[in-house]
Amino acid sequence: MTSKRSYYWLCIALAIPAFIWLVPTLWMVSLSFQPNEVLARTTASTWLGMIPIPFTWDNYAKLFSFGDTPRWFFNSIVVAGGMTLAVLAVSTTAGYALARLEFRFKTAITIFILLGLMVPEQAIFIPLYTMLAKFGWHNSYGALILPRVAVPIGVFLMMQFFKAAPKDIEDAARIDGVGPFQIFWFVMLPLARPAMMTLAILTFLYAWNDYLWPLVSASHKEMFTITLGLASLQSNFAQSEGLGRVMASGVIASLPVVVLFLIFQRYVVQAMTVGGSKG
Amino acid sequence: MARQTTGKRKRTLSQQQAAWALLAPFLATYCAFLVYPFFKGVWISLHDWNLLAVAMNPAAAKWVGLHNYVHMLWGRNITWGPLSHPLVQLLALAVLAGAFGLHRAGRLSGRSAIPIAIAALLIFLLLGFTPGEGGRWFDRRFWPTVGNTVLFVALAAPGTTIAALLLAAALNRETRMMAVFRTLFFLSQVLSVTVVTLIWQIMFSPTQGLIDNVIRVFGGSPVSWLTDPHFAMLAIVVTTIWWSLGIAMILFLAGMQDINREIYEAAALDNARGWKSFWFITLPNLKRTITLVVVLQIILHFQVFGQSHLMTQGGPDDRTQVLVRYIYQSAFRDSEIGRASAMAVFLFAIMSVFAVIQFLIGREKSE
Numbered sequence: 001m002t003s004k005r006s007y008y009w010l011c012i013a014l015a016i017p018a019f020i021w022l023v024p025t026l027w028m029v030s031l032s033f034q035p036n037e038v039l040a041r042t043t044a045s046t047w048l049g050m051i052p053i054p055f056t057w058d059n060y061a062k063l064f065s066f067g068d069t070p071r072w073f074f075n076s077i078v079v080a081g082g083m084t085l086a087v088l089a090v091s092t093t094a095g096y097a098l099a100r101l102e103f104r105f106k107t108a109i110t111i112f113i114l115l116g117l118m119v120p121e122q123a124i125f126i127p128l129y130t131m132l133a134k135f136g137w138h139n140s141y142g143a144l145i146l147p148r149v150a151v152p153i154g155v156f157l158m159m160q161f162f163k164a165a166p167k168d169i170e171d172a173a174r175i176d177g178v179g180p181f182q183i184f185w186f187v188m189l190p191l192a193r194p195a196m197m198t199l200a201i202l203t204f205l206y207a208w209n210d211y212l213w214p215l216v217s218a219s220h221k222e223m224f225t226i227t228l229g230l231a232s233l234q235s236n237f238a239q240s241e242g243l244g245r246v247m248a249s250g251v252i253a254s255l256p257v258v259v260l261f262l263i264f265q266r267y268v269v270q271a272m273t274v275g276g277s278k279g
Numbered sequence: 280m281a282r283q284t285t286g287k288r289k290r291t292l293s294q295q296q297a298a299w300a301l302l303a304p305f306l307a308t309y310c311a312f313l314v315y316p317f318f319k320g321v322w323i324s325l326h327d328w329n330l331l332a333v334a335m336n337p338a339a340a341k342w343v344g345l346h347n348y349v350h351m352l353w354g355r356n357i358t359w360g361p362l363s364h365p366l367v368q369l370l371a372l373a374v375l376a377g378a379f380g381l382h383r384a385g386r387l388s389g390r391s392a393i394p395i396a397i398a399a400l401l402i403f404l405l406l407g408f409t410p411g412e413g414g415r416w417f418d419r420r421f422w423p424t425v426g427n428t429v430l431f432v433a434l435a436a437p438g439t440t441i442a443a444l445l446l447a448a449a450l451n452r453e454t455r456m457m458a459v460f461r462t463l464f465f466l467s468q469v470l471s472v473t474v475v476t477l478i479w480q481i482m483f484s485p486t487q488g489l490i491d492n493v494i495r496v497f498g499g500s501p502v503s504w505l506t507d508p509h510f511a512m513l514a515i516v517v518t519t520i521w522w523s524l525g526i527a528m529i530l531f532l533a534g535m536q537d538i539n540r541e542i543y544e545a546a547a548l549d550n551a552r553g554w555k556s557f558w559f560i561t562l563p564n565l566k567r568t569i570t571l572v573v574v575l576q577i578i579l580h581f582q583v584f585g586q587s588h589l590m591t592q593g594g595p596d597d598r599t600q601v602l603v604r605y606i607y608q609s610a611f612r613d614s615e616i617g618r619a620s621a622m623a624v625f626l627f628a629i630m631s632v633f634a635v636i637q638f639l640i641g642r643e644k645s646e
């Protein structure tokens with residue numbers, strides 16, 4: 001009895017910080033539905049601006065009819081989607097080879113790859129910039145995707161998975177004379193679906209949200225990702241764009257990752273924990 | 280029989296080839312876009328290398344050896360004193376003494392006490408260096424920038440850890456309501472840094488911001504948070520805690536799942552519930568997770584860039600200038616990529632120390 005009552009109290013006590021935690025996001029959404037003329041005067045129209053009254057769809061309509069946001073959104077889809085596919089391809093193959101195949105220098109190669117976990121992106125973006133500049137590659141999808149395909153964390157994740165996967169099916173297939181590529185493709189990959197899902201979500205979130213590399217590599221406005229484009233709107237929203245429209249861009253930029261999170265919550269949490277502990 | 284052995288040999292041979300074929304795509308991109316740039320960065324840091332000049336004429340890079348490092352770290356007339364930064368140095372000494380005392384009293388194992396003591400001693404020694412009379416650092420902005428970054432980490436990492444720990448303790452129950460709360464608290468974690476800064480930049484705005492609007496309702500006078508030298512750093516710390524609480528909370532929840540239920544049940548018989556059980560059972564059993572989360576937060580927050588770059592532009596008066604932003608500016612605004620690369624190597628050196636600690640803690644678990 002008492003424990004049930006204390007549980008209700010706990011829920012109420014938690015509702016307050018939870019609400020405060022949510023307020024900034026809700027406020028952004030609410031502002032994105034208010035007319036710019038009103039916002040120029042005050043952001044606290046109804047209930048400190050938490051309720052979008054007066055209401056308008058205008059900001060979203062304008063967002064899609066002109067301006068760069070649709071293009072940036074499309075770029076983000078290409079970059080995040082392309083990077084996810086590429087990371088999956090190189091990580092599953094390498095992870096499988098390191099976990100399950102016997103070959104010379106295996107330990108050395110494993111250590112060589114794991115050492116890469118220590119190198120943060122922030123420590124190598126300058127040489128990456130000069131490298132790609134030499135070939136004139138900047139402001140292309142390739143430049144936004146390629147440098148971030150070889151992430152050691154991906155190989156590490158897949159290697160861990162394949163190491164733990166059951167051996168008997170693979171052995172049976174090998175005795176039947178099935179070649180290593182076929183075993184990898186037809187036996188191991190279907191087993192690895194959950195791990196691949198985690199890696200895919202980790203990569204997609206990282207690519208969608210990354211700011212530093214697009215900032216360095218993409219200087220032409222039409223090659224911005226939505227994350228970078230949003231930063232460029234921020235620095236001059238007061239003059240050119242209305243606050244409501246910038247907020248609408250913010251909502252649009254967050255929509256894919258938030259939807260992804262709400263649908264695949266378990267994988268997202270797992271992915272971010274793995275990604276976070278990578279450093 | 281003979282056929283079988285040749286078949287086997289052929290198979291093992293093809294396994295070798297298959298392994299290399301499967302590894303090739305990764306290894307190629309890994310070498311091209313991580314290993315090579317890493318060494319190239321070290322190479323650039325040994326040159327007086329102007330981005331624009333070298334782009335025009337590759338011969339413009341001039342070998343200067345370790346000059347960029349000396350310029351970054353050292354100065355003219357640098358002297359050492361035990362009380363150059365009295366507050367922090369005394370604190371370091373206190374930690375050193377504390378670690379020693381706790382170890383002698385048997386409260387702290389040697390494996391924890393020694394790294395703490397070494398870190399405290401290093402801080403005490405390094406902070407003793409200051410420019411003497413008429414002297415100055417060669418790079419006036421470098422050490423203050425490092426100081427800001429450390430201050431940022433020193434505020435954001437414990438802030439996030441403590442908040443996440445308390446939340447996790449409250450949310451560690453398998454009910455639907457708690458699952459909803461977990462989702463709510465984790466939600467901000469998936470947003471990009473530019474969305475987060477967009478939200479909080481306006482939250483903190485003195486004319487349009489929600490915070491100052493609330494202050495006005497209660498009759499207070501608005502504060503210009505992001506341009507006030509006392510509050511700017513605090514503002515980006517609050518933003519960061521809001522953003523990065525989720526991972527820490529999830530790691531703590533995972534750690535709490537591993538604690539044996541029976542300990543709590545036994546303690547409940549002795550009337551240890553709520554705060555008592557948190558203090559005497561949860562905390563001691565979470566030691567490893569807490570260390571892991573703190574190290575993780577240090578690694579994460581030391582590389583802070585977006586919050587400072589977008590919310591305060593390093594200001595006011597360089598108060599929120601952080602290391603990665605300084606590297607970015609030196610490289611792409613001032614085109615001094617030789618100096619910027621030296622700082623990037625410095626960043627890597629610090630990060631690798633913590634990466635090794637993280638690796639050692641991670642290994643402890645599997646043992």
